[in-house]
Amino acid sequence: MTSTHERFLTSMVPEVSGHGLRLLPWDADSAADAEDWLRGLTDPEFRRWNTPLRPVENLESARASLRSKAERAADGADVTFRVTDAVSGATLGQIGVNMIDPIVSAARVGYWVLPEARGRGVARRSLHLATRWALTNLGLHRLELGHAVGHDVSCRVAERCGFPYEGTLRGAMWEDERRETFRDVHLHARLATDPEPAA
Structure with a gap:
């Protein structure tokens, strides 16, 4: 029987299409x-809502960040997708399946959308695609999604994609760009056994 980790390593970062993306x-x-x-x-x-682990401030640090993402994909730890328009090929944002744990069959998902692509359902559509891929192709059982308390747009995206609110994690992420202070996080999650919501 092929393990989740082995299935991930054979797929690396595939192309996933659907919902116009x-x-x-x-x-x-x-x-x-x-x-x-x-x-x-x-x-x-x-x-406003996120503080990257390693600051990305210029093209050199952006390339270093992308190389780090590729290394984590090769190790089976994360997979980071570039979200593009299926017709034009324009980059709209990113979505990642991160902290993949094949032992407990779980991972975390996160996303962002470029300013010019907001208001078009990009986060929702890409979350549908990445969730189906992670639960089906990787065979994961649980996907978690966390966002800063107050980020109502992200909360709505999670719930529309079948990630119900499960609770509040106290002081679970850095305050915006201030690593010495912390803020609470809303935790949402989706199980492979949950019904798939309408796209």
């Missing part, structure tokens, strides 16, 4: 990919 690997050697990654991680709305 294509989820593709990021390419650290692509100038366009590095620029889009930098724009996403330096966007004020992203920074």
Whole structure:
């Protein structure tokens, strides 16, 4: 029987299509990919709700960040997709299946959307695709999604994609760009046994 980890390693970062989107690997050697990654991680709305583990402030650090993501994919720890428009190929955002634990068959999912792509259901559609891929292709049992308390848009996306609210994690993430202070997180989760919501 093939383990979750072995299935992940054989698939690496595949292409996943549907709902008008294509989820593709990021390419650290692509100038366009590095620029889009930098724009996403330096966007004020992203920074309002997230504090990256390693700051990304310029193209050099963006490329280093993407290379780190590729290494974690090769190790079977994370997979990070570039969310693109299926017709134009334009980058719309990113979605990642992170902290993959084959022992307990669980992972965490997170996403962001570039400013020009907001209001078009990109987060919801990409979460549907990535969730189906993780629960089916990776054979995971549980996916968790956490967001800062007060991030109502992310809360609605989670619930519309079949990730019900499970509780509040106290002081579970850094305050926006301040690593010495913490804020609470809403935890949502989806199980492989849960019914799939309408796309």
